[in-house]
Amino acid sequence: MDIVNIKQLMKKYNQKIVLKDIELKIKTGDIFGLLGPSGSGKTTIIKHIVGIEKATSGKVYVLDRLMPSHHVALDIGYMGQNDALYEELTGYENLRFFASLYDIKQKEIKSKIIQTFKILDLKNALHKKVSQYSGGMKKRLSLAIAIIHQPKLLILDEPTVGIDPVLRQSIWQKFNEMRKRGTTIIMTTHVMDEIDKCDKAALLRSGQIVACDTVSHLKDKTKSGRIEELFFAKENVYENH
Helix, strand or coil, rough: CCCEEEEEEEEEEEEEEEEEEEEEEEEECEEEEECCCCCCCHHHHHHHCCCCCCCEEEEECCCCCCCCCCHHHHHHHEEECCCCCCCCCCCCHHHHHHHHHCCCHHEEEEEEEEHHHHCCCCCHHHCEEEEHHHHHHHHHCCCCCCCCCCCCCCEEEEECCEEEEEEEEHHHHHHHHHHHCCCCEEEEECCCCHCCCCCCCEEEEEEEEEEEEHHHHHHCCCCCCCCHHHHHHHCCCCCCC
């Protein structure tokens, strides 16, 4: 079953085309990577999936509903590149506020917060004001907010930027646990070894998908076994599966 289905998506900003003819299907339970340089359209695609942006033309379906749709909001966890945190509040207070928005039962909120802070190595900063957090700690708190309600679809824009390798490994362990429970994860990244952890990936350049396949099949299309080689190939049209 496809949890995301994008059909002929096109987006213009002030007559400039930033996405063109995007066709993409993402299966339930997959970890799906979007790879591309800055300005390639990765963030714009996920904003359409979340429902933050409205397409100039084309359609985006999530859980069989046309986006944007309020009906699927509680089924999506989203972490953007910019932290949307209340710095005058503590980490605990931030997470409690967002947990209440996700309709988590009051009696479950405290245990879920403590568990999530432990996973992301923030338990010692539970009652610190967010204004005292480092950049990496704010990133982890943003991720905690995105996963606290155990969403069906988790969408992450550069989730591990600024996070040390040991914690990155711990976070990926959490991603794999969520995937085993049925959560679909879509993430943008510039880190090649993170693409290796994905089931499938799409490569974007200048607002278009130049390749989309399983990670192993993408590697098979290269001489070196390195996916980034596809960005420099003379022929930039690949079969989408």
